[in-house]
Amino acid sequence: MNNETKKKLLDEFMAKVIAKNPGEKEFHQAVMEVAESLIPFIEENPKYKQAKILERMAEAERTIIFRIPWLDDKGEIRINRGFRIEMNSAIGPYKGGMRFHPTVNLGILKFLAFEQVLKNSLTTLPMGGGKGGSDFDPKGKSDNEVMRFCQSLMTELQRHIGPDTDVPAGDIGVGGREIGFMFGQYKRLRNEFTGVLTGKGLEWGGSLIRPEATGYGAVYFCEEMLKTRGLDFKGKIVAISGSGNVAQYATEKATHLGGKVVTLSDSEGYIHDPKGIDADKLAFIMHLKNVKRGRIKEYCEKYPQATFVLGKRPWEIKCDIALPCATQNEIDGNDAKNLINNGCFCVSEGANMPSTPDAINLYIEKKILYGPGKAANAGGVATSGLEMSQNSMRLSWSSEEVEQRLHTIMVNIHKNCVKWGTEPDGFINYVKGANIGGFVKVADAMLAQGLV
Numbered sequence: 241m242n243n244e245t246k247k248k249l250l251d252e253f254m255a256k257v258i259a260k261n262p263g264e265k266e267f268h269q270a271v272m273e274v275a276e277s278l279i280p281f282i283e284e285n286p287k288y289k290q291a292k293i294l295e296r297m298a299e300a301e302r303t304i305i306f307r308i309p310w311l312d313d314k315g316e317i318r319i320n321r322g323f324r325i326e327m328n329s330a331i332g333p334y335k336g337g338m339r340f341h342p343t344v345n346l347g348i349l350k351f352l353a354f355e356q357v358l359k360n361s362l363t364t365l366p367m368g369g370g371k372g373g374s375d376f377d378p379k380g381k382s383d384n385e386v387m388r389f390c391q392s393l394m395t396e397l398q399r400h401i402g403p404d405t406d407v408p409a410g411d412i413g414v415g416g417r418e419i420g421f422m423f424g425q426y427k428r429l430r431n432e433f434t435g436v437l438t439g440k441g442l443e444w445g446g447s448l449i450r451p452e453a454t455g456y457g458a459v460y461f462c463e464e465m466l467k468t469r470g471l472d473f474k475g476k477i478v479a480i481s482g483s484g485n486v487a488q489y490a491t492e493k494a495t496h497l498g499g500k501v502v503t504l505s506d507s508e509g510y511i512h513d514p515k516g517i518d519a520d521k522l523a524f525i526m527h528l529k530n531v532k533r534g535r536i537k538e539y540c541e542k543y544p545q546a547t548f549v550l551g552k553r554p555w556e557i558k559c560d561i562a563l564p565c566a567t568q569n570e571i572d573g574n575d576a577k578n579l580i581n582n583g584c585f586c587v588s589e590g591a592n593m594p595s596t597p598d599a600i601n602l603y604i605e606k607k608i609l610y611g612p613g614k615a616a617n618a619g620g621v622a623t624s625g626l627e628m629s630q631n632s633m634r635l636s637w638s639s640e641e642v643e644q645r646l647h648t649i650m651v652n653i654h655k656n657c658v659k660w661g662t663e664p665d666g667f668i669n670y671v672k673g674a675n676i677g678g679f680v681k682v683a684d685a686m687l688a689q690g691l692v
């Protein structure tokens with residue numbers, strides 16, 4: 241297909257998506273990125289075109305929006321908005337995290353749910369795609385306030401989810417504490433102990449390695465990309481953004497494989513430690529972030545050789561490998577230019593859609609190794625899938641067994657991207673590979689199930 245025809249078809253398709261979903265710019269961005277890879281493929285495979293598979297995939301099967309009233313510690317009434325997007329159940333129950341962050345809105349959750357469908361398909365496990373959350377900000381709230389909020393949210397959400405229907409998990413602002421409070425309320429209201437949420441505590445149905453899985457998986461995926469050029473992590477300078485769940489375990493695994501992680505960040509700025517964030521320093525960060533719920537700048541009070549850069553992102557630091565692990569659109573075209581000019585040759589996304597379209601275009605133009613989030617961060621949901629299997633069987637696998645399975649899944653996702661994304665000159669376009677690789681399985685299931 242020539243570029244002109246492709247552009248015409250893409251413009252027509254996107255005009256309809258934008259008209260139907262006004263103002264939801266992150267959703268438009270995610271659909272556009274996927275449609276760009278898929279439209280030529282669909283033209284070559286008319287069965288998908290006739291059945292309007294892509295058009296159907298861009299429309300959620302069900303969207304639930306609800307009120308979450310709760311009382312703060314002063315006895316004042318607070319009202320948040322809750323969402324669950326049940327995007328696609330062609331290959332399994334809806335599956336995807338809950339995000340608690342003040343920026344949460346319908347468009348952001350629809351982008352995440354749309355990505356989740358393809359990501360879950362890539363894992364090879366039987367999981368459909370969903371996503372949910374609330375504009376609730378857990379920062380600065382007491383444990384009791386977080387609990388009352390989670391209980392109010394679950395009082396409504398419980399009627400829409402279930403272990404064979406829709407299985408939520410964590411995401412930004414939702415970790416073990418929040419999953420615990422939501423699980424407790426679900427169990428109380430439904431009088432059943434089931435695997436309705438993943439990311440649970442080990443004592444009550446959680447899986448070993450689930451907390452580590454997204455960060456470890458992004459590093460494993462990166463390792464596979466490096467191997468295609470005869471490289472590995474040893475001695476490489478690694479820049480990481482974020483300092484939450486994904487960033488922490490990406491730091492651990494990258495360090496374990498011989499890389500030197502020199503940055504981490506939060507929404508206030510980034511820290512740069514040229515000596516590297518070793519295991520002791522990471523233990524300090526984990527306590528700071530997960531227990532004290534403090535800010536990343538406090539790292540520099542403990543380790544004065546490091547510097548804190550207020551209001552900036554870490555992409556101005558010289559590095560070989562970048563692992564964005566904070567949030568969407570955190571690497572723009574200028575950041576990508578900085579990274580590449582400073583010698584960065586590999587980007588593996590722990591976060592969802594952290595690179596803007598300008599940044600992605602530059603990675604592809606310069607032919608650096610670029611693993612998009614739907615492939616590179618699929619280790620988290622894959623291990624959630626393993627948690628669901630263990631819950632169904634009512635047994636627990638050892639950490640070695642779960643990590644081995646996670647590793648195998650990441651290697652297979654990489655192989656699938658290579659299969660669908662290798663271009664005639666040998667360059668592996670992982671964007672194309674992940675989009676087509678994820679699409680085919682869902683599309684074939686939709687064809688088999690008829691017009692539903």
Ligand code: NDP
Pocket residue numbers: 410411412413414415454482483484485486487505506507508565566567568590591592617618620621
């Ligand atoms: P956490 O809440 O544990 O950590 C998020 C981190 O990103 C924090 O350091 C936070 O800083 C920072 N951050 C959040 N929003 C912004 C923002 N708008 N600007 C700058 N920094 C920001 O979340 P996770 O680690 O779980 O998630 C990180 C990313 O990984 C997200 O994109 C998520 O969708 C993705 N992901 C997570 C999975 C999981 O298993 N947890 C699975 C797959 C993908 P601050 O504390 O200041 O807000």
